[in-house]
Amino acid sequence: MLSLTSILDRKLLRDLWRIKGQAAAIIFVIAAGISLFVMSHGMMISLDETMRAYYERYRFAxxxxxxxxxxxxxxxxxxxxxxxxxxxxxINGGGLVTLPGVSAPISARVLSYDPESAAPxxxxxxxxxxxxxxxxxxxILLLKSFADAHGLEPGDTLPITMNGVQHExxxxxLALSPEFIYALPPGDFVVxxxxxxxxxxxxDVMEAAYDLDGAFNEAVLTFSPGANEQALIDALDRILAPYGATGAYSRADQLSNKFLVEELAQLKTMGRVMPPIFLAVSIFLLNIVITRLVQTEREQIGLIKxxxxxNIDIAIHYLKFVLAIALGGALVGWGGGIWLGRMIGAIYQIYFHFPFLVFIADFSTLGIALTISALAAAAGAFFAVRSAIILTPAVAMRPPAPPKYASGNGFQKAVSRFLDQPSRMILRRLARNPSRALLTAFGIGAAMGLSVMxxxxxxxxxxxxxxxFNVIDRSDVLVTFVEPMSDKTILExxxxxxxxxxxxxxSTPVMFKNERIDFLGAITGLPDNPVLxxxxxxxxxxxxISGDGIVLSEQLAKILNVSVGDTLTVEVREGRRPTLGIPVIGLVEALIGTPAYMDMAALNRRLKEPNRVSGAYLKIDPRMRVHVYDHIKAIPMVAGVSLRREAYENFAKMIDEGPGVFRYIMSVFSIVIAAGxxxxxxxxxxxxxxxDLASLRVLGFTKIETGYVLLGELAALAIIALPIGSALxxxxxSYMATAMSTELYQIPVIYREDGLGYAAIIILLATAVAGAFVQSDVSKLDMANALKTRD
Incomplete structure (x- = not known):
């Protein structure tokens, strides 16, 4: 004889099979949220652990x-x-690499290295x-990523121009270094x-090349835990000030590390914000499904009792129902998250040059995923399970009281004369239960909101x-010099x-100060009426930017807590190292970095260094590109050359194929949740x-007309959901753009009509596809069995 528990379990399996389509849709919604969690959480742990071990092993400064x-x-x-x-x-110096068959100048960073040091x-x-x-x-040792890009191997020769002199x-x-995990060319923002x-x-080679015999131009330090960083920076600046110090900075401001840390911060933001949205929608879906199941099984609940x-047996039975769906979603999501994490890890390995990067997703992550999905399922089922528990057998075995519909008569009368009979039936159902219609429309709108986002x-x-690259920077080539030079170089x-x-x-390095806020940056002096x-x-x-004041990017002004009209303290970190008080005269839009601008003549005047330039933006004839590049290579004091078109293409490539691939993953998941x-x-x-549908068929409605009554309601709810989804x-x-903006990248809060239109099309297509499946069910409706069903 079967136990009571086994009988309920058999019923559970039959119920799951009966709504397998709905259960699968909910599983995929839960899986999408869990996949994002596993991917972002695992990738965050992987990057953090790899970074920590790499930094420690190679004594990153x-x-x-x-x-x-x-x-x-x-x-x-x-x-x-x-x-x-x-x-x-x-000794840290700039240079240019010359390769056969490559006309464009290639920037190089040349560092002195002691091969006999046991732990440098x-x-x-x-x-x-x-x-x-x-x-x-x-x-020399050469950065592996550069060697791989040009097919260079140990034993090959490499010509390098350092301080105007070419060396073979x-x-x-081939080597990797924690200093160049994210290896950026000068003036660029993309690897x-x-x-x-x-x-x-x-x-000894570096000393001769840069005329630094018995001297250095950069100190690198490690310090003990708990050391006062600011006190050390102040001490270093004081000791090195007579020797041309440009300002000590901590690892947090080292460019490669900064990009990596901010990528980790964005992963944390994604893991904190996106999975809860998906799980909230799954709670909504589970609540609807289990509520409907309890309503249709009133008699069965009464008989079982x-x-x-x-009551505990009944509660456990329905909790098992939702937990089975949640378990399926968690397992699918965990597997999907591992797959996505490994794919993203392989992409990261292209942009972040680690010796290795292994995606970490251990069973503790699975435990977290199971717990999260179980809690979401329990939350979705709470009210429905509660209603099943409080039913007494006598009440449960009677049909439920007819619902109290809102009349909606005034509205219906106003528009019914313009509608045919099936359309009036649709309108009547929506008007009689507006709260339910709005709840369903809100669920569809939430799905649309993700697509809009x-x-x-x-x-x-x-x-x-x-x-x-087309509005702010219109140049073709950016040339930077080792140190400020005479403006006669511009004439050349x-x-x-x-x-x-x-x-x-x-450009001059400075420390911006406003009361207790410090920020290490630079001021860029621009000529009158700049074009490039x-x-x-x-x-x-x-x-x-004319006059004697400074113009700050909006992000920098926010960091320094200053506004137009305030006076900013600026400690110059080169030359005579003056401390200046400069009024803020304006704010500018800057989406990359945190620039600050001044009139170039005014900046040179304040520095008491007239007619000095740090570099130049060039517009060139594409047909003469090779000739121009050859001339730039011959200039002794060139520190780096950036090609703006290549920078644009690399940025776009990173967005399409690199870490930016997250947005495509999210787009797919938003479509999944909309369909679900x-x-x-x-x-x-x-x-x-x-x-009702079987009754309409008996009354002479065709299959298409009957389907229209059902699907017209769904279409109406989808249309109602469009403004809701747009607002969500x-x-x-708005929140995501603000949360994911950093000092390096400021994500603009852009709203365009095509974003709303794209999301609306997804919702309408999902509605059409779902309608096609349901219309197929309407066409196969068993009218005899349907008419026997008790309301």
Whole structure:
């Protein structure tokens, strides 16, 4: 004889099979949320653990202190500072790489390296080949990503121009470094392995190349836990000030680390915001399904209780029902999250150069996923299970009292004369239960809101690219110099055949201060009426930077807590190192970085260095590109060259194929949830109205007319959901854009009609597909059985 529990379990399996389509839709909605959680949580752990182990093993510096020329004996004084564990002086120089068949200048970062050091600060991971020999001055280690991009191997020669002199080096080995996990060419914001080379050479070669015998131009330090970073920065700046210090900074401001940390922050934001939205929709769906199930099984519940089942048995039975669906969603989501995480990990390995990156998703993540989905399922089933428990057998075995519909007569009379009979039936059902109609429309609108949010995300990315590379920066080439040079260099560049326009700029490193707020940045001096690199406001109109004041990006003004009219304290970190009080005269739109602008003549005047430039933006004739590049390579003091069109293409590629692939994943998931919500609504409406539909068929309605009565209601609810979804998408995107903006990237809150239209099309298509499935069920309706059903 079967036990009571086994009988209920058999009923459970029959119920699940009977609503398998709805259960599958809910499983996929739950799976989408769990997949996002597993992917973002696992990727966050993977990046964090890999970063921590990599930094620790190769002693990634805690602090950097650049200078112009500091004597080696200062290192003992720096080492004696409180909290410092170790310090090394090194030579950090810029250069240009020349490769056969490559006309464009390739920027290089050349670092001195001691191959005999047992545990150097900022050590390197040897990927292939061998370490450089201290007795072979012509050997170097080369960044592996650059070597792979150009097919270079150990033993190949590499010509490099350093400080205006070309050197021929032999590649001893290929290396990776925690300092270049995110290896950016000067002036760019996106990794381009083919356009940036980092290399390590013997110290004696570097001293000769940069005229730094017995000196260093950068100190790198490690310090003990709990050390006072700001006190160390102040001490380093004080000691190195006479030697051209430009300002010490911590690991948090090191560019590669900063990109990596901000990527982790965005993963945390995604993991915190998106899964709850998907799970909230799954709670909504489960509540509707289980409520309908309890309503249709009133008699069965009464009989079960009459045969001795307790309220606890009934509650456990229906909780098992929702937990079975939740378990399916959790398992599918966990598997999907692991697959997505490994795919994203492989993409990250292209942009973040780790020796290895293994996606971590252990069974603790599965436990978290199961717990989250179980709690969501229990929350969705709570009220329905409660209503099943309180039913007594006598009450349960009687048909439920007819619902009290809102009359809606006034509204119906006003419009009924314009409608045919099936349309009036649709209107009557909606008007008699407006709260239920609005609840269903809200569920569909929530699904649409995710699609709206993702489309706005894509619009924002396109806007960032367009504004940054077509409105603000209109140049073809950006040339930066090792140090500020005479503006006569600009005349030399302008005289090169193929250069149609040259626009100089002056950049100086500074520490911005406002009361207790400090920010290490730079001021860029622009010429009068700039054309190639402009400062624009939020309406993309030119901002007047003439006069003696400073114009800040909106993000920088927010960080410093200043507004137009305030006076900002600026400590210059080069040359005479003056401390200036500069009024804020305007704010500009900046989507990449946190720039600050001044009139170039005014900046040079305040620095007491007239007619100095740090680089230039160039507009060139594409037909003369090679000739212009050759001339730039011949300029001794060029520190780096950025090609703006290549930068634009790399940025777009990163969005399409790199970490930006998240937006496509989210777009697919938003479509999944939209389909799940609409299909569930259609199936529930069909199940609830089978008797009504069969009655219509008996009265002579055709299959199409009968389907229209049902699907017309679904279409009406989808249309009602469009403004709801638009509003929800607006709110979600407003929050996401703000939450995911960083110092490096400010995501604009862009709203475009095509985003709403795209999401509306998804909802209407999902409605049409769900309607097609339900119409198929209407056509196969067993009228005899349906008419026997008791309401």
């Amino acid at each position: 805690d602090m950097y202190a650049p200078a112009k020329r500091a004597p080696d004996y200062l290192l003992s004084e720096l080492r004696a500072l409180h909290g410092v564990n170790d310090v090394e002086g090194r 600060i900022n050590g390197v991971h040897l990927s292939s080949g061998r370490m450089i020999s201290p007795t072979h001055s012509n050997e 080096f032999v590649i001893a080995g 381009d392995a083919s356009r940036f080379a980092a290399l390590w050479a013997n110290e 009459a045969f001795g089942y307790s 993702m489309r706005f995300n894509m619009n924002a990315t396109d806007y960032m690219l367009d504004v940054s 560049l302008a005289s090169v055949e193929g250069v149609s326009l040259v626009e100089p700029f002056r 690199n402009r400062a624009v406001d939020s309406n993309l109109n030119d901002v007047d 919500v609409v299909y569930n609504g259609a199936r529930i409406a069909y199940i609830e109205r089978q008797r 998408g607006y709110l979600i995107w």
